[in-house]
Amino acid sequence: MSPIRYILRYALPYKGHIALNMLFNVLYAIFNALSLVTLMPMLEVLFGEQKFPTEKPAWDSELSMQDWAFDSFRYMAGQYAQGDNQKALTFVIAAILITFFLKNLFNYGALFFITFMRHGVVKDLQNDVYAKIISFSARFHSENKKGDTLARITSDVKEVQNSFLSVLEMLIREPITIVSALIFMFAISAKLTLFVLIFIPIAGWLISIVGKTLKSRSERVQRELGEVLSFVEESLSGIPIIQIFTAEHAFRKKFSIITKRLFSFSNNLAHRQNLASPISEFLGIAVIGVVLYIGGNLVLVEQSLSGAAFITYMLLAYGVLTPAKSMSKAMYSVRKGNAAAQRIMEYLYHESEIQSPKKAQKLPEFTDHISLNDVTFKYEDVDVIQGLSLTIPKGTSLALVGSSGSGKTTLANLVARFYDPLEGSITIDGVAINKVDLNQLRSMFGYVTQDAVLFHDSVKNNLLTARPEASDEELQKALEIANAASFVAELPHGIETVIGDSGNKLSGGQKQRLAIARAVLKDPPVMILDEATSALDTESEKLVQDALHNMMQNRTSLIIAHRLSTIKSVDEIVVLDKGKIVERGNHESLMAQNGMYKKLIELQSFE
Numbered sequence: 359m360s361p362i363r364y365i366l367r368y369a370l371p372y373k374g375h376i377a378l379n380m381l382f383n384v385l386y387a388i389f390n391a392l393s394l395v396t397l398m399p400m401l402e403v404l405f406g407e408q409k410f411p412t413e414k415p416a417w418d419s420e421l422s423m424q425d426w427a428f429d430s431f432r433y434m435a436g437q438y439a440q441g442d443n444q445k446a447l448t449f450v451i452a453a454i455l456i457t458f459f460l461k462n463l464f465n466y467g468a469l470f471f472i473t474f475m476r477h478g479v480v481k482d483l484q485n486d487v488y489a490k491i492i493s494f495s496a497r498f499h500s501e502n503k504k505g506d507t508l509a510r511i512t513s514d515v516k517e518v519q520n521s522f523l524s525v526l527e528m529l530i531r532e533p534i535t536i537v538s539a540l541i542f543m544f545a546i547s548a549k550l551t552l553f554v555l556i557f558i559p560i561a562g563w564l565i566s567i568v569g570k571t572l573k574s575r576s577e578r579v580q581r582e583l584g585e586v587l588s589f590v591e592e593s594l595s596g597i598p599i600i601q602i603f604t605a606e607h608a609f610r611k612k613f614s615i616i617t618k619r620l621f622s623f624s625n626n627l628a629h630r631q632n633l634a635s636p637i638s639e640f641l642g643i644a645v646i647g648v649v650l651y652i653g654g655n656l657v658l659v660e661q662s663l664s665g666a667a668f669i670t671y672m673l674l675a676y677g678v679l680t681p682a683k684s685m686s687k688a689m690y691s692v693r694k695g696n697a698a699a700q701r702i703m704e705y706l707y708h709e710s711e712i713q714s715p716k717k718a719q720k721l722p723e724f725t726d727h728i729s730l731n732d733v734t735f736k737y738e739d740v741d742v743i744q745g746l747s748l749t750i751p752k753g754t755s756l757a758l759v760g761s762s763g764s765g766k767t768t769l770a771n772l773v774a775r776f777y778d779p780l781e782g783s784i785t786i787d788g789v790a791i792n793k794v795d796l797n798q799l800r801s802m803f804g805y806v807t808q809d810a811v812l813f814h815d816s817v818k819n820n821l822l823t824a825r826p827e828a829s830d831e832e833l834q835k836a837l838e839i840a841n842a843a844s845f846v847a848e849l850p851h852g853i854e855t856v857i858g859d860s861g862n863k864l865s866g867g868q869k870q871r872l873a874i875a876r877a878v879l880k881d882p883p884v885m886i887l888d889e890a891t892s893a894l895d896t897e898s899e900k901l902v903q904d905a906l907h908n909m910m911q912n913r914t915s916l917i918i919a920h921r922l923s924t925i926k927s928v929d930e931i932v933v934l935d936k937g938k939i940v941e942r943g944n945h946e947s948l949m950a951q952n953g954m955y956k957k958l959i960e961l962q963s964f965e
Contacts (some may be wrong), residue, residue, distance in 0.1 A: 360701030505588025521695025812861030
């Protein structure tokens with residue numbers, strides 16, 4: 359499907375507004391032409407070319423419709439003037455003012471209703487793109503830059519609004535305006551009008567030649583804009599590192615290289631776009647020049663056309679050329695918007711590899727165990743998990759330990775189905791997790807990561823992310839279990855305090871305890887703890903460790919551990935190395951084996 363057809367689908371819910379826009383545009387076009395045509399009687403009065411009829415014109419076979427209309431207007435002006443040219447002029451000027459007022463009134467009405475459609479389509483597009491983005495798998499987000507994603511939901515959608523949606527309104531209005539003007543132009547002079555009709559398509563073809571390369575150039579500009587946003591986003595996230603290593607100059611240099619590329623591509627695109635105006639202007643003047651020559655002959659030589667009629671015709675001709683030029687410029691916008699729409703469509707058509715099956719099985723109650731059966735997983739060409747089998751009985755706490763890159767976090771992500779294994783299966787009570795509804799599956803899990811993910815919102819709303827219907831009593835209980843109730847009570851507005859971007863108004867330990875409270879509020883049967891205390895100081899770690907202990911009561915827990923002192927009391931410890939299980943058992947038995955686990959303990963200087 360072409361991008362413009364795809365975008366037009368988003369306009370369908372606003373068909374009522376579009377219909378009203380079309381109605382007002384028709385009225386605008388009619389009164390736009392009438393506002394020019396009513397000038398002709400005034401010019402006739404000024405030039406003394408026409409006597410006002412004293413008898414009301416009768417419409418018969420000898421009188422064309424347009425002549426009858428013009429004579430009727432002259433008759434009304436004559437009746438009002440009663441031979442006084444000043445009164446006749448006043449009547450004609452009043453008619454002109456009325457038609458211009460109605461023309462602009464209908465113009466406002468058309469713009470009023472099209473605004474709902476334009477902004478509505480942008481809103482719906484952004485909602486759909488956002489819904490897609492948050493449904494994409496972890497693999498997708500790891501392989502794509504955040505800045506490029508931000509560009510698609512912001513600048514690309516804005517470009518679609520500025521190009522397609524503006525053009526859509528233009529494609530409704532301008533043709534109606536042209537047709538209305540042409541009707542009156544034919545009434546004045548069919549010969550001149552035929553020439554205009556022949557020349558306009560030729561002019562449009564010449565202009566279209568220049569615009570053929572706009573799509574590829576615009577696509578490159580949008581891509582480079584995504585690079586700018588990506589670099590800015592990364593820089594904002596890493597400002598402390600940039601400053602502590604005095605790397606400001608290096609980052610400024612990198613950024614200037616990116617913006618220089620954007621500058622170059624934007625200039626190339628703008629130069630092409632800027633050709634539209636002078637080319638269309640010159641072609642328009644060429645048309646006017648030839649019309650002046652032919653029309654001047656009709657007035658001065660053949661005398662088949664009055665001076666007043668010719669001046670009115672020229673105004674109408676300009677009224678045709680102006681929207682025709684606008685439509686030719688619009689083709690440039692369409693080509694530019696085409697690239698932005700294509701980028702949006704890439705996301706909207708993209709299907710995440712992690713989805714619920716069409717015929718999902720019912721998720722079991724989880725009464726027995728979670729099993730990983732000969733699971734293999736790779737990141738690109740790097741083996742991360744190799745033929746691993748593991749059973750996690752319900753109600754037990756199992757810790758995964760190992761050096762960095764051994765596959766600990768990947769294993770937890772596979773269980774929560776952020777990724778699917780390349781080989782093997784993961785089952786809950788014998789049912790494969792890729793056979794059940796994804797939302798149902800993830801409702802089983804709570805997740806606490808090393809870097810607590812909090813949002814720029816109140817403490818309460820951060821907690822309600824886990825369970826929106828939770829009561830105030832349940833919120834308070836979750837905070838108490840997470841050892842967070844006391845510090846939350848001391849915040850300026852208590853649980854309603856806004857905690858800043860990523861919770862930066864809180865300490866590391868406070869953020870982690872809020873993340874634990876959020877997981878507790880969800881009350882899931884399985885808890886995944888991904889190095890939840892590794893980034894904390896000793897005092898904060900003690901508070902968080904107590905909170906984790908409270909949370910894991912009567913739950914199945916999968917713990918990814920960096921500080922091995924925190925997992926001595928778990929039911930089972932699994933030691934991973936290069937994606938394989940090399941040791942397993944409890945703390946005492948693993949220490950007795952004098953293997954990799956003991957070496958890891960010794961490296962951390964634990965007694």
